[in-house]
Amino acid sequence: MPEIKVDEKLCKGCELCTTACPKQCIAMSDQFSVTGYYPAKLAKQDCCTGCGLCAQICPDLAITVFK
Amino acid sequence: MQQVNKWPSGLVNKPLRYCPGCGHGIVHRIVGECLEELGIRERTVGIAPVGCSVFADEYFNCDMIQGPHGRGPAIATGIKRSKPECIVFSYQGDGDLASIGMAETVHSAARSENITVIFINNAIYGMTGGQMAPTTLIGQQASTCPRGRTVQANGYPIRVCELLAQLEGARYLERTSTHTAAHVIKAKKAIRQAFQNQIDGKGFSLVEVLSICPTNWGLTPLQSLKFVTEKMMPMYPLGVFRTPDAAAGAATEGGAA
Amino acid sequence: MMYQGIRISGFGGQGVISAGILLAQAGLLEGKNVSWFPAYGAEMRGGTANCSVVIASDEVSSPVVSRPDTVIVMNEPSLAKFEPLVKPGGLLIINSSLVKSQPTRKDIRVVAVACNKIAEEVGTTKIANMVALGAFAGATGAVSVDGIAKALPKVFKRAKPEMLQMNVTALKMGAAAAK
Amino acid sequence: MGEKILMKGNEALAEGAIRAGCRFFSGYPITPQNEVPEYMSWRLPDEGGTFIQAESEVAAINMIYGAAATGIRAMTSSSSPGISLKQEGISYCAGADLPFFYANVVRGGPGLGNIAAAQGDYNQSVRGGGHGDYRVIVMAPNSVDEMGNFPKLCFELAEKYRMPAMVLADGILGQMMEPIEFKFERVDPAKLPAKDWALGNSAGRAKRVVKSYDLREGELEKINLRRMAAYRKIEQDEVRFEAKNCEGADLVVVAYGTSSRIAAGAIKLARDKGLKVGLFRPITLWPFPKKQLAGLAGKAKKLLVVEMSMGQFVDDVRLAVNGAIAVDLYARPAGIPSAEEVMAEIEKACQGIKAAPAATAAAPKQRGRPKGSKNKKTKAKRTVRKRAARKQAKRGRKGGRR
Known part of the structure; x- marks a missing residue:
């Protein structure tokens, strides 16, 4: 199944990716990372289509898409 | 399973120091990808401005020079005329390009210098802490117009693409945005075109990018996206204002009129 | 002669800057000489913030506290940065809610207070900084909890009375936790 | 007067200038002095004064050149790179014998340097700063209290000797907070004596010209000698x-x-x-x-x-x-x-x-x-x-x- 990986060291928890995902697969973690932000994560199983739009809008290049 | 996207070689592989949600990261990635895809990275010289993106010299993986506030296009002129085989781009914010650097912007366009200018318009001064910019909207609050910008005290915001479209030397002018993934893809097309124009020797190209500044707008990143569509785009309609082949084009999206 | 040089450090948004101003204002109201100096500019963006506060009976010389009597550490990265600066015999207040590492110095006094947890009990983690200030007042007596409480409306001019009350509760609970 | 209040150095400087009768400010954002224009942007209009965020430091100082020529108490502030840009205009003001007040909240240099405190603009300040043969009065506060109380002195000295006067501060003095007591009565600009050189309404008097040039043979030196004598007097009388x-x-x-x-x-x-x-x-x-x-x-x-x-x-x-x-x-x-x-x-x-x-x-x-x-x-x-x-x-x- 397609999926995304969020690099928690890069993600600043801005949530822009959640607006870009056409299927609302992405949510924010409720645990903050070492950098003090709440990073994005793939929240639903079998949801991602690998379209890559989240990576298009991510300002921190924190998202890697696999298809 | 295949990896769809990767870190572009035009960008140094290190975390960006901009605020959460800041649009600079998106445009940095786009430029980095263009340098890679057009195969020009090793002959490109970039100019970092004064403002938040003063850090651009750390991020773009090509030769970089950081100059005085607003003088990017003049520095670019010096580099391009000395090394015409190089690809030269100036990366500037609204204060840098449209306030203190307006003379350099206008005159490099008038001379039709064969350079590429990336212009980030977020309607505020970022690095210095949210002062009024030349592109700050009427009614918008900033730390030097705390009760909101008024025509009486502060005058009107400047539409850079429309202004430069009066100049014959400005060969390619387009205003884009980064508030949705689809707009980001369009912005990349425009920036790629602006570099291609330089490769083809077509003269002065400028791409304006509407960009969010949640920190100094006092909004969350998600609220900031709405601010772009509801407040900025009516004032700053997206579209192509000049191309090398045709004269002035018309705005295609978002215009108030 | 009384002198307290304080450094407060944490993430931007944890209220370390305003906590410092509040301390200085409280010192001023108690008739002391005070100064406050923030780390400002680019290093603030998305990273850690810190400030220096001096409360003294004598004239304040340098406003930049290089060898603090007290360091208040609100997050993990601040511990590594500021623990080495504490004067021998000085005080290190640690927000144990967020700082998981242990300090290594043996020549200083360490007070660990779960600032976020206590603040949450009071009503919101946003006032973890007040718990830390309460702990400082309780542990040093350099300013009193009442003194800080009096300074609150001067610094947070637009705060609602119930918010100010919550701040006072947080101060008191911080002071109790440090004793 | 009276109460001690906790203030940032930059804000104390701005408030002190307003209390000293400043009614015109033009400037451009630069760290670490942004609190000065920010403070002026809301305080000055309340006092019936003018605040302008100029498009550049070059424009800002020339707005001052114009405002000062009308006799109003005018002020600008900046930090090192911005002050460099203003030197042309400061030289013109000195050459035209115009009084005004400015502050340099110095940061690291040369070039863009950094935004931390530094004292690298010493020579630029005490040797005039721009082109030509001139001086400016340079006051160096070391506390927020002095940041707030020196602008009045600067305006007075500037007007007494008809020349620019400046406060040379730094990032620490601008950014730090300390108690301050304004030790002077508020100046009512309407009650300041009229200046017999100020431009404006020429009805009933001969026309006046403000300029920094004199191309007639030997005349410029005469002006400079007069200025030199004033400088010698300042060196006698105004040392602090x-x-x-x-x-x-x-x-x-x-x-x-x-x-x-x-x-x-x-x-x-x-x-x-x-x-x-x-x-x-x-x-x-x-x-x-x-x-x-x-x-x-x-x-x-x-x-x-x-x-x-x-x-x-x-x-x-x-x-x-x-x-x-x-x-x-x-x-x-x-x-x-x-x-x-x-x-x-x-x-x-x-x-x-x-x-x-x-x-x-x-x-x-x-x-x-x-x-x-x-x-x-x-x-x-x-x-x-x-x-x-x-x-x-x-x-x-x-x-x-x-």
Whole structure:
């Protein structure tokens, strides 16, 4: 199944990716990372289509898409 | 399973120091990808401005020079005329390009210098802490117009693409945005075109990018996206204002009129 | 002669800057000489913030506290940065809610207070900084909890009375936790 | 007047200027002085004044040139790179004998440098700064209290001598908060005396011209000579300084602005250890307290200059004492020393005094010779002085680190 990986060291928890995902697969973690932000994560199983739009809008290049 | 996207070689592989949600990261990635895809990275010289993106010299993986506030296009002129085989781009914010650097912007366009200018318009001064910019909207609050910008005290915001479209030397002018993934893809097309124009020797190209500044707008990143569509785009309609082949084009999206 | 040089450090948004101003204002109201100096500019963006506060009976010389009597550490990265600066015999207040590492110095006094947890009990983690200030007042007596409480409306001019009350509760609970 | 309030240095400067009657401000954003225009942007309109965020520093200073020409109390502020851009306009104001007030909240340099506190703009400030032969009055506060109270002095001196006057601060003084008490009555601009050179309504009087040029043969020099005489008078009458524990001190630390605050902390530590150390702080950097510094020779055995620059301020100190006393330098160009660090330098300098008393003390006292002919004595004195100066020059090179 397609999926995304969020690099928690890069993600600043801005949530822009959640607006870009056409299927609302992405949510924010409720645990903050070492950098003090709440990073994005793939929240639903079998949801991602690998379209890559989240990576298009991510300002921190924190998202890697696999298809 | 295949990896769809990767870190572009035009960008140094290190975390960006901009605020959460800041649009600079998106445009940095786009430029980095263009340098890679057009195969020009090793002959490109970039100019970092004064403002938040003063850090651009750390991020773009090509030769970089950081100059005085607003003088990017003049520095670019010096580099391009000395090394015409190089690809030269100036990366500037609204204060840098449209306030203190307006003379350099206008005159490099008038001379039709064969350079590429990336212009980030977020309607505020970022690095210095949210002062009024030349592109700050009427009614918008900033730390030097705390009760909101008024025509009486502060005058009107400047539409850079429309202004430069009066100049014959400005060969390619387009205003884009980064508030949705689809707009980001369009912005990349425009920036790629602006570099291609330089490769083809077509003269002065400028791409304006509407960009969010949640920190100094006092909004969350998600609220900031709405601010772009509801407040900025009516004032700053997206579209192509000049191309090398045709004269002035018309705005295609978002215009108030 | 009384002198307290304080450094407060944490993430931007944890209220370390305003906590410092509040301390200085409280010192001023108690008739002391005070100064406050923030780390400002680019290093603030998305990273850690810190400030220096001096409360003294004598004239304040340098406003930049290089060898603090007290360091208040609100997050993990601040511990590594500021623990080495504490004067021998000085005080290190640690927000144990967020700082998981242990300090290594043996020549200083360490007070660990779960600032976020206590603040949450009071009503919101946003006032973890007040718990830390309460702990400082309780542990040093350099300013009193009442003194800080009096300074609150001067610094947070637009705060609602119930918010100010919550701040006072947080101060008191911080002071109790440090004793 | 009266109540002590906690304020940021930049805000105190802005409020102090408004209370001193400033009703025109133009500026451009630059860290670490942004609080000045930000404060002015909401306070000045409330006072019936004008705030303009100019499109550049070049425009901002020329707005001042225009405003000052009407006789209004006008002010601008900036930080190092911005002040460089303003130098052209400042030179024009000086050349047109226009009074105005400006502040430089200095940051690290050269170029864009950084935004931390520094003192690298010393030479630029005390030598005029722009092109041509002119001076500006330079006041160097070292507290928020002085940041708030000096603008009034600057406006008064500027108008008295019809020239620019400035506050030379730095990032620490701009950003720090301290209690401040405004020690003067609010100035009502309407009650200030009319200026007989100000432009505006010419009805009933001859026309007036404000300009900085005179192309007629010999005329420019006449104007400059008149200005030179005024400068000499300012050097006589307007020097301000602070001397603390200098009487009976072996070593006197010489520092201004933030450096003097840090030095004061170091001196406290040194005096606790029994070292006889004093502090001399110029408050006006131009006019420079030359005589007062020269007066330390024969009393203190050595001077230690502490500055947050490579060794600019020390040149003026050395010129003032003219070889009569050894001058060591502790330089931190775009660095902020700690009190402990300066204390170590004080200890080092004091050891030097003990180890070589003959070389460092005022020469004639140590090397008293039997009274002979007047000529002989003068000659001996001169030789010793030369030797001391040579030694001092050597030490100066070694002392000036980094």
